[in-house]
Amino acid sequence: MINVKFIPAGIEIKARIGESLLEIARRANVFIDAPCNGSLSCGKCKVKIVEGQVDTKTNRHITADELKTGYVLACDTKVTEDVVVETIEGQSSYLAGMKIEDLSGPRDHEIFERAKAQVLDNGMKFSSYVKKDYIMIEAPTLDDNISDWDRIKRHLRNHLGYSKVFCRLPILRKLPSILRDSEFKVTITHIPRGKNRTMIVNIEAGDTTDRLYGIALDIGTTSVAACLVDLYQGKLLAKASAGNAQMKYGADVIHRIIYATKKKGLEELSHAIIHETINPLLVKMYRDAGIDKEEVIAFVAAGNTTMSHLLLGIYPDYLRLEPYIPTFSNAPFIKASELELEMNSETFLYITPSIASYVGGDITAGVLASGIWTSEENVLLIDLGTNGELVFGSKDYMVTCACSAGPAFEGGEISCGMRAAGGAIERVEINRETYDPKLVIINDEKPKGICGSGIIDLIAEMLKAGLIDRRGKLNKNLDNNRIRFDEYNIGEYVLAFKEEWDIQEDITITEIDIDNFIKAKGAVYSGLSTLITSLGMDFSIVDKIYIAGGIGNSLSIDRAIEIGLFPDVEKDKFVYIGNSSLMGCYLTLMSEDARKKLEEISNHMTYIELSVYPTYMDEFISACFLPHTDIERFPTVEKILKDNKIN
Template identity: 75%
Template sequence: MVKVTFKPKNIQIEAKVGENLLEVARRADVFIDAPCNGNGSCGKCKVKILKGKVDSKKSHHIKENEWKNGWVLACVTKVIEDIEVEVPENESSCMKGMKIEDLSSPKDREIFQRAINKILENGMEFRSYVRKDYIEIPQPTLDDNISDWDRIKRSIRNDLGYSKVFCRLPILRRLPHILRESNYKVTITHIPRGGNRTTIVNIEQGDTTDRLYGVAVDIGTTSVAACLVDLYEGKLLAKASSGNAQMQYGADVINRIIYATKNNGLEKLNKAVINDTINPLLRKMYLDSGVGKDEVIAFVAAGNTTMCHLLLGVYPDYLRREPYIPAFVRSPFIKASELGIDVNPETFLYITPSVASYVGGDITAGVLSSGMWSSEENVLFVDLGTNGEIVFGNKDFFVTCACSSGPAFEGGEISCGMRAASGAIEKIVIDKKTYDVKLDIINSKKPKGICGSGLIHLIAEMMIAGIIDRKGRINRNIEHPRIRFDENDIGEFVVAFKEDWDIEEDITITEIDIDNFIKAKGAVYSGISTLLLSLGMDFDTIDKVYIAGGIGNSISIKKSIQIGLFPDIPEEKFSYIGNSSLIGCYLTLMSEDARLKMEDVANQMTYIELSAHPGYMDEFVSACFLPHTNIERFPSVEKIL
């Protein structure tokens, strides 16, 4: 055995000789970003060997001067003796610095209210399914000596009208003490089950009927967002968000599914999303709001189908194997105590229903919040994130599909790509004559990399300026310091020179990066096109386009059309609808009618498996150009070029 010390936190762990350094870090709970799950393709797991020797492979992701100074990729490095390893700060802190909507801007409040109004306009009740009632129970005597449980059931029947009352063992265990300590004056929190049935999920001393809370959580592949809600007023009392701690096991669902098949992999992924992501967010919200965890009695979560499996600790591998069968699409109500989620242990967790292996509950929640289920117009719903999901329809029908866009929209598989965190370049303008570059950087004066919205801007600007052709190849006829080629004739464009910005290395985009991004945008466009073709429709039939997902608020519709991400239709048809998954969870938390509507939405959706559609591959190949092989599909771009 040898010792491995991770700096700067001085975390030390023993490792076997020959053990993979990335796996050692994972065992030590040291976060090292690994979007590709350790197959050596992304180059994001760079660490520096400060002391000792390792057995490592030279990679094109490691520059010559970095290699000489001890930098290696953790995923292709074996431990052979005692070592000290420096984990760069931007890796260990990337989860905390992610730019995620705070839900508090006027625009976000407007989006929330629009979703609420849609529920009310359709005659639905906006009231939580959880109830809270104060009851005063007659104290026992020698003449009235029935049991505590029978006594409370009798009072509920007489005062509230429920003849069938249920509870679980933890409530029963609390009854003898809480009744006597409160002089038989208690508040019960209960969930009516239809008719005259109800289930008690909490019991408190005295009258606490003014305090009733719930939590809505959107579990994204890359980020997790949550809000704490007053179930009486519907008010957002607190909000919190962070990166999904599962990121260290891969940027996309396929890599995480593969990791789940490894020894203890599923357990680690489950722990990462609950213990290391959701529970810290809950504790932050409790601290911010003054709400106690035992007062939180309702919990709604949404995520893609893989995230839902990993949240519940259900083996997910068959999701990625033909014929792509999930273990479940609708989960039973589950108690918080079964998963160790930091709310009242008797709280029932509701997981929004999925549709198929790659269209999850985050999409059904998003469709609910969008209101397209009541629309007379044809609406295209596109969720842009680590996965790309598309829904098309109106009040009469829905068709849906998922496209394998990969992590490029989150900066994955891009050499200088990064998630939308502090230091990420999110907007780029290139002078067509001088090739000078202007940058918009998130919360920083110095750039660290380029996020998804920045990549869309950059590739569009490079195409318009003639720096790249429609295949994404850099123009060999341009002589300029920003354009250079390596020994293998792979071109790159310098977005930010290290001397100009006082940073360690130039920030560049290579032809390989551009090719990866073109494939990602091509997957989305061809998914939209194939979905419409399956219905015998074309882009002219689209009345509205709703863009959801973390990247949506920052991207330029104009630039997205220019690169061929979206069809060339009038920009006024596009609108951004925020974190539609979280808003859908909120609606479900606040309205039983909304929850039932979402169940109907999930049942209505017809899933199209793109890989089995005869025209999909032709559409995809055609879409892997800027903006498209058939330039006539993009008349606004044709004019510019």
């Protein structure tokens, strides 16, 4: 065994000779960004060897000069002796620094109130399935010497009408002390099951009937957002969000599914989401709101189908193998203690139902929050995250599909790409004469890379400025220092020179990056088109387009249309609805009627599998162009290109 030390984290760990640096870092809980899960395709896991020798080599991501100065790819480097490894600045705080939609944005209050109003306006009540009652029980005597548990059951039968009362072992263990310490005056938290049955899930001394709390949780592939809710008043008492710690095992669901098939892979992925992500968020919210975890007694979570499987530690490999079958769509209620979640051990976790392998409970929750199920209009819901999920319909029908966009909208598969965090370029304008860019950077920091909304801006601006053609290829006739080509004739545009910004290396976007992003946007547009045409309709029938997901907050609709991501329709049809998944979880948490509606929604949505749909591949190939091979579909873009003399 040898010693591997990671700085600046200051963590030292034993390792076997021949073990890769990436695997060692994962065991040491040192975060190294590896979107491709070590397949050598992304080049993001770059680290520096400060002391010692390693077994590594040059590749297309590591130049000979970089190798001489100690830079290596962690996934392509094996240890041979004691080493000191320096991780890239900011990686250790990357998860905590991500920009995440968690109902805290400036537009969220209005969106939040609208979602609540839709539930109430449709005759649903805000009433939790969890109840609290303060009871005063007669103390035992020699003449009345039945057991503590029988005494509680007798009281509930005589005063509340429950002839059948149940509990689990943790409640029985609490009874002797808590009854006598409170002089037999206690508050029970229980879940009624029919008219005369109930399950006691907590017991507290005194009258605590004014304190009842629940958790709403959105588990995204890239980020996780949660809120702590007062179940009586519906108030959001605390919010918290962070990057999903599973990111160290790959940027998208496919890489994580593959990792789950490895020895202890599933265990490590479940540990990352529960103990490294969810539990710290819960503890933070309890501290911020001044409550005890034992008071949290309801929990609703939503995520895509893969995230739901990994949360429960369920083998996910069949999700990616034809015919793409999940282990469950509607999960049973899960006890918090079974997952080691930081809350009352008797709390039941409700996971919102999935539709298919690639359309999960986050979409059903989003449909509930968006109100498509009650709309007279034809509504298109686009959820852009690490992948793309789409829903089209109204109160009469709903169809849905998932498009294989990959992680490009989160900065994956892009050499300079990154997720939305401090230092990410999120908006770009290009001067038409000098070709110099004007950048808007998250937190006004020095640029570190470019996130999804910035990439959309950049490609649209490059097209209109004549820097690239409609295939995404750089204009070789332009004499400008920001345009350069390597020995393989692959071009790149320099977004930020290292001398200009005092950063370690130039931030560029290459023709390969642009091609990857064009394929991602093509997957979304072709999915939208297929979804609509499968019903014998076209985009003119769409009355509203709801944009959900983290990228939507800073997304320019104009730029998205210009590159052919969204259809060329009236701009006032587009509405940003924030984190609709988290909002749907809140509604489900607050209203038993909403939960029933959620399950009704999941049962009535029709799923279209794009990979076997007859016309999808033709649609996809046509959409892999800027904005599309059929320019007549984008009349406003056609005019812009003509005005700028772009062919």
